[in-house]
Amino acid sequence: MTALPTNQLEAFWLPFTPNREFKRNPRIVARAEGMHYFDLEGRKILDAAAGLWCANAGHCREPIVKAIQEAAATLDFAPTFQFGHPKVFEAAAKIAALAPGDLDHVFFTNSGSESTDTAVKLAVAYHRVKGEGTRTRVIGRERAYHGVGMAGISAGGIVNNKKWFNALAFQADHLPATYNRKEQHWSKGLPEWGAHLADELEKLIALHDASTIAAVIVEPVAGSTGVLPPPVGYLQRLREITAKHGILLIFDEVITGFGRVGAAFAAERFSVTPDLLTFAKGVTSGAAPMGGVLVDKKIYDAFMTGPDHAIDMFHGYTYSGHPLAAAAACATLDLYRDEGLFARARDLEKAFERGVHALRGKPHVADIRNVGLAAAFDLDPIDGAPGKRGFELMKTLFFEKDVMVRVAGDTIAFSPPLIATEGDLDEIFGRVAEALGAAA
Ligand SMILES: Cc1ncc(COP(=O)(O)O)c(C=O)c1O
Numbered sequence: 001m002t003a004l005p006t007n008q009l010e011a012f013w014l015p016f017t018p019n020r021e022f023k024r025n026p027r028i029v030a031r032a033e034g035m036h037y038f039d040l041e042g043r044k045i046l047d048a049a050a051g052l053w054c055a056n057a058g059h060c061r062e063p064i065v066k067a068i069q070e071a072a073a074t075l076d077f078a079p080t081f082q083f084g085h086p087k088v089f090e091a092a093a094k095i096a097a098l099a100p101g102d103l104d105h106v107f108f109t110n111s112g113s114e115s116t117d118t119a120v121k122l123a124v125a126y127h128r129v130k131g132e133g134t135r136t137r138v139i140g141r142e143r144a145y146h147g148v149g150m151a152g153i154s155a156g157g158i159v160n161n162k163k164w165f166n167a168l169a170f171q172a173d174h175l176p177a178t179y180n181r182k183e184q185h186w187s188k189g190l191p192e193w194g195a196h197l198a199d200e201l202e203k204l205i206a207l208h209d210a211s212t213i214a215a216v217i218v219e220p221v222a223g224s225t226g227v228l229p230p231p232v233g234y235l236q237r238l239r240e241i242t243a244k245h246g247i248l249l250i251f252d253e254v255i256t257g258f259g260r261v262g263a264a265f266a267a268e269r270f271s272v273t274p275d276l277l278t279f280a281k282g283v284t285s286g287a288a289p290m291g292g293v294l295v296d297k298k299i300y301d302a303f304m305t306g307p308d309h310a311i312d313m314f315h316g317y318t319y320s321g322h323p324l325a326a327a328a329a330c331a332t333l334d335l336y337r338d339e340g341l342f343a344r345a346r347d348l349e350k351a352f353e354r355g356v357h358a359l360r361g362k363p364h365v366a367d368i369r370n371v372g373l374a375a376a377f378d379l380d381p382i383d384g385a386p387g388k389r390g391f392e393l394m395k396t397l398f399f400e401k402d403v404m405v406r407v408a409g410d411t412i413a414f415s416p417p418l419i420a421t422e423g424d425l426d427e428i429f430g431r432v433a434e435a436l437g438a439a440a
Helices: 019-024 062-074 086-098 112-129 150-155 195-208 234-244 297-303 323-339 341-357 388-399 422-438
Strands: 031-033 036-038 044-047 103-109 137-141 172-175 213-218 248-252 276-279 291-296 365-371 374-379 406-408 411-414
Touching (some): 044 422, 086 323, 103 112, 112 137, 112 150, 112 276, 112 291, 150 172, 195 213, 195 234, 213 234, 234 248, 291 297, 341 374, 374 388, 388 406, 388 411, 388 422
Parallel strands (some): 137 213, 213 248, 248 276
Antiparallel strands (some): 031 036, 276 291, 374 411, 406 411
């Protein structure tokens, strides 16, 4: 097949996509392998985005494929409400073994968004079981993306995601974004400037009183709004302030987890351990929908107090720990270990940094940031048409340069699978440089 019939395109309402334009110029991928997608005609497209920050082990890796196939033929579904199955316990143990500190329990979900909802609910419920039911306020951050559930919308910091739903969202306060172009222009890795922005939390605590605040949620590296690495010392400061005031710290590691920053989690890379840690995407290398929350022992234990027959937490999803996803997670985590992919990401970091920063000076490139195997550059917006220049470049890269990148407004982000070679990185940035050179 070389194209989908136009009438087949209509029914699907694509998420976070301009649908009418897409259906005129569909970007369809039909197959994937390793570092590449293939379109319907077999054109090979280099994946510089790990799909959507997911395929950290690369695409269609044999051990993961086989694990899913086997699971589908062995145990298609099993409830995890009141029952269990072997792979879900194995997956939880493997994930907990990768996590730092006392993050030793896993509550499974199916996505990053559900993980945000779950982490926030666990935080609020924890305070209540500890006798501090007034702690219900959640503090997020400007430019945060925590998905599209109500907790993600409320704690998130992206106006277009929030403004339609304010009436439904819960009240949340926001720390300032950590990015400041004037102070951090062209930073490589963590910017030196900005740790003091964590002290804004003290102001919010002074305003509301710690006794009303349940949790602070941040992405250790803000991903979706353009790869904003934390300033040196910022996360440590947040940890100190939250601990001092009995506020739980939630890291949203949906993007940073499973090797993206050259360690199992950003918590490990930056030596800051939160109380709750959300994950998704890379846990199965994108091969099956799965998310979850890593929970500190003290939180889990706080719920283990009622009578034997009573449910300890009124929360969960039919597909929490689905057998196919759990099998995919186990195989993926084994693959990360066997191929040393987290260390590989760390080893590639300098070459990746050199590659992306070589785009400095290309037409319209206004700033560049990177950490681990995540990077982004901003383009100067076209007057009166914000987002258009980024959108056009993403399309040119896909159709003419055979590269898939992630676009967010006028920002282009890179998060290649961790199996990338230096040659792949050269290809990616070389083709982007050509496209930028040719851009209007
Ligand atoms: C940091 C972060 N949190 C949450 C989410 C939401 O994940 P999902 O789309 O699986 O609901 C994302 C998605 O990109 C994310 O980047």
